[in-house]
Amino acid sequence: MYNVKQLTPSLYWIGGNDRRLALFENVYPIPQGVSYNAYLSLGSETVLFDTVDHAVSGVFFENIAHLLDGRKLDYIIVNHMEPDHCATLAETVLRYPEAKIVCNAKTVPMIKQFFDFDIDSRAVIVKEGDTLEIGGHTYAFVMAPMVHWPEVMVTFDATDGILFSADAFGTFGAVSGSIMASDIDFAGKYLDEARRYYTNIVGKYGVQVMAVLKKAATLDIKMICPLHGWVLTGDVIGWFIDKYTTWASYQPEEKGVLIAYGSIYGGTENAAEILAGMLADRGIYNIAMYDVSATHPSYLVSEAFKYSHLIFASSTYNSGIFTPMETLLVDLKAHAMQNRTIGLVQNGSWAPMSGKLMQELVGSFKNSTLLQPVATLRSTVSDKTREELSALADAVKASM
Numbered sequence: 189m190y191n192v193k194q195l196t197p198s199l200y201w202i203g204g205n206d207r208r209l210a211l212f213e214n215v216y217p218i219p220q221g222v223s224y225n226a227y228l229s230l231g232s233e234t235v236l237f238d239t240v241d242h243a244v245s246g247v248f249f250e251n252i253a254h255l256l257d258g259r260k261l262d263y264i265i266v267n268h269m270e271p272d273h274c275a276t277l278a279e280t281v282l283r284y285p286e287a288k289i290v291c292n293a294k295t296v297p298m299i300k301q302f303f304d305f306d307i308d309s310r311a312v313i314v315k316e317g318d319t320l321e322i323g324g325h326t327y328a329f330v331m332a333p334m335v336h337w338p339e340v341m342v343t344f345d346a347t348d349g350i351l352f353s354a355d356a357f358g359t360f361g362a363v364s365g366s367i368m369a370s371d372i373d374f375a376g377k378y379l380d381e382a383r384r385y386y387t388n389i390v391g392k393y394g395v396q397v398m399a400v401l402k403k404a405a406t407l408d409i410k411m412i413c414p415l416h417g418w419v420l421t422g423d424v425i426g427w428f429i430d431k432y433t434t435w436a437s438y439q440p441e442e443k444g445v446l447i448a449y450g451s452i453y454g455g456t457e458n459a460a461e462i463l464a465g466m467l468a469d470r471g472i473y474n475i476a477m478y479d480v481s482a483t484h485p486s487y488l489v490s491e492a493f494k495y496s497h498l499i500f501a502s503s504t505y506n507s508g509i510f511t512p513m514e515t516l517l518v519d520l521k522a523h524a525m526q527n528r529t530i531g532l533v534q535n536g537s538w539a540p541m542s543g544k545l546m547q548e549l550v551g552s553f554k555n556s557t558l559l560q561p562v563a564t565l566r567s568t569v570s571d572k573t574r575e576e577l578s579a580l581a582d583a584v585k586a587s588m
């Protein structure tokens with residue numbers, strides 16, 4: 189049965205929620221689920237904005253049929269070709285063969301890679317700055333390469349001030365009831381999942397996100413319709429754009445310390461606990477502490493984007509970095525982590541190597557400072573280790 193939400197007199201949300209999927213992109217845990225958003229405009233001509241993942245195709249097609257109520261679908265605007273949004277494109281074309289597909293030149297080969305239907309005869313190719321008059325609305329097209337794939341564009345309905353933002357301004361989390369962020373405590377309930385979504389999905393492409401934010405600043409945006417999560421209106425728009433600007437420019441959201449530790453038998457964990465206590469003794473209370481073996485890296489990437497100071501404490505393992513810690517640091521490097529103050533703690537029962545190797549990895553973080561000393565323990569914390577941890581805590585305090 190259909191389940192649509194009316195957003196304006198002519199625009200409807202026609203997406204769906206998935207609370208069964210364990211791993212988004214087969215990588216990221218989504219304990220609160222995810223929504224796949226698509227939108228349908230019922231002007232004098234009908235326009236579908238993107239499609240949805242296979243998981244919610246049933247309700248999606250019921251929604252379209254219900255709203256069209258026998259009318260034809262005139263246009264499909266494809267803002268993004270990742271399968272969580274385009275998986276049902278071919279079936280949509282099969283059901284509504286008269287629909288023209290509005291996309292850019294980079295989208296066409298991707299459509300051909302995924303599908304066999306004839307795109308060339310129905311494609312309306314747009315480029316940066318182009319506008320189309322459809323159904324009483326003026327749609328402007330803004331290219332947004334690498335936010336999150338190279339073909340991504342966003343569409344601005346200049347008539348109603350609505351930005352169809354593709355993955356940008358999306359959030360993990362299935363929508364429960366209202367699709368409007370303004371109806372719920374969006375900032376209180378979903379900031380962490382919004383950050384985890386942004387940092388892991390597009391965190392690597394801060395430069396490209398900043399370029400789109402700059403273009404968006406020239407638009408009179410009254411509503412943002414992203415492909416995941418909630419529809420944004422009112423004050424939430426400015427709040428979210430501020431967050432995006434912070435994340436995309438790799439500035440920390442908060443002065444505080446993330447301590448991530450990788451410990452095999454508890455020695456490194458003990459060192460991390462002692463260091464956290466020493467930081468608190470120095471008046472630093474904004475501390476988030478995680479066992480890298482017990483926490484999915486996507487949460488730690490998100491936390492690393494949040495905090496100004498990052499402490500990594502790791503055992504040595506097979507002459508290298510303890511594997512879950514190595515995964516985290518490689519992930520942070522891949523996400524272009526930068527502008528941070530970093531401290532290291534290494535453990536090695538006979539040949540501590542993790543400090544040197546972690547130093548090499550965090551050395552790739554631009555504009556970052558490595559605090560001294562790198563504290564060392566051999567199996568367990570010794571008096572000498574305590575002295576080094578104390579000196580490291582002093583260095584953190586001095587750098588705040």
Ligand code: FEO
Nearest residue numbers: 270272336355415
């Ligand atoms: Fe939600 Fe890049 O797809």
